[in-house]
Amino acid sequence: MNDEMDMEEGGVVKQFMFVNRKAPYGTIYALEGLEVVLISAAFEQDVSMAFIDDGVYELKKGQDTKALGQKNFSPTYRALEGYDIEKLYVERESMEARGLTEDDLLVDVIVLDRAEMAAKMDEQDVLISF
Amino acid sequence: MLHIVNKSPYERNSLESCLRMASKGSAVLLIEDGVYGATKGGSFEGKVQAAMADVKLYVLGPDLSARGMADRVLDGVSVVDYGGFVDLVAEHSNCQSWL
Numbered sequence: 001m002n003d004e005m006d007m008e009e010g011g012v013v014k015q016f017m018f019v020n021r022k023a024p025y026g027t028i029y030a031l032e033g034l035e036v037v038l039i040s041a042a043f044e045q046d047v048s049m050a051f052i053d054d055g056v057y058e059l060k061k062g063q064d065t066k067a068l069g070q071k072n073f074s075p076t077y078r079a080l081e082g083y084d085i086e087k088l089y090v091e092r093e094s095m096e097a098r099g100l101t102e103d104d105l106l107v108d109v110i111v112l113d114r115a116e117m118a119a120k121m122d123e124q125d126v127l128i129s130f
Numbered sequence: 131m132l133h134i135v136n137k138s139p140y141e142r143n144s145l146e147s148c149l150r151m152a153s154k155g156s157a158v159l160l161i162e163d164g165v166y167g168a169t170k171g172g173s174f175e176g177k178v179q180a181a182m183a184d185v186k187l188y189v190l191g192p193d194l195s196a197r198g199m200a201d202r203v204l205d206g207v208s209v210v211d212y213g214g215f216v217d218l219v220a221e222h223s224n225c226q227s228w229l
Contacts, residue, residue, distance in 0.1 A: 023138050025196050026163030054141050057166065060198040067192035067211075074198075098140060099171020099202070 014125035015046045020055035022130060024074070025065070030058045031073050033130030038076075041083035048087035048124075049080075050117065051109070055130075056094045059105040077107045091117045132222035133185075136162040136229065139174040144228040149181040159210070159218055161190040168194075170202045182206055190215060 018037050022029035040047050051059060058077070065072040080088070088109045095101065095111070102111055112120060121127060133152050137144040145160070145167045152158055158181075160168050167178055168189040178187070182204075191209045194200045203209060210218065219225060 023141070023163045023166065023197065025193070026136070026138070054138050054163070054166075057138075057197060062198035062201070063196060064198070064200075065196040068196040070196065072196070097173045098166070099169065099173075099175070 011044065013044065013046055015123065016040060016048070016126045016128065017121060017124040018047070018049045019121070019127055019129045020049060020051050020058055021053040023054040023057040024063070025068065025070055029130045030055070031071075034058075034073060034076055036128065036130075037080070037085060038083060041085055047085050048089060048120075049085065050089045050091070050121065052091040052094045052117065054094075054098075056090055056098060056100060056105075059088075059090070059107060059109065060100065061104055061106045063106075074106055080107075089117060089120060131156045132218055132225040133158045134225065134227045135160050135164040135167065136227070138163040139167040139177075140172070145174070146177070148226075148228040149177065149185070152181070152185045154184045156185045157188060157218060157222060158185050159188040159190065159215065161193055161215070165189050165193045165197060165199060168204055168207045169199050170204055175204065178204060188214070188218060 018033055020033050024030040063072050063074040090109045090111050092111050092113045133148045133156060135145045135148050139145040187207045188210050189207050191211050
């Protein structure tokens, strides 16, 4: 058995990374991605999320959609911890290009620079893109 | 003329094309993901600041609030509500949406 496989409980555990590159609300990608991540929690896999490019906007504090008439799904990112999804990676360069800092984000994240993010993506078994 | 942009300047070149083509005295309204173009601190800020010498910039408030960006609008940009959006369309003789 190699270290990528864990046969406990009869299943293979793979590393899944959900790659989020879209701002919230303008398109359905961010919300759909979040829903798939929540579903994935039921399969007891090693799940992480990456936020790069406009995906970092998904985590911006202070979202208020009342006037928009759409559901504000940003609090759900804080609930991911309860589903054992704790690896939220944010690319530093994407954040900085948009004038955001870690303090602007509504959940604890792991900030990676571009090379670290690339390495983290390389080591995944499966990448799912939104 | 009224220009409307609904794409993030960090994802598409819609705002850049718009600002290139907008003539002096035009109005530019940023809506949906376009509102990120009217915010402070990002790498696109300089281009927008420069364009504001020639065009009047508006941004749709509900779209800013939804994205948590209402507190970081660039100085000189006017925030409008849905009624203001309608007024802008009515006030201008024509309108180009940079989809």
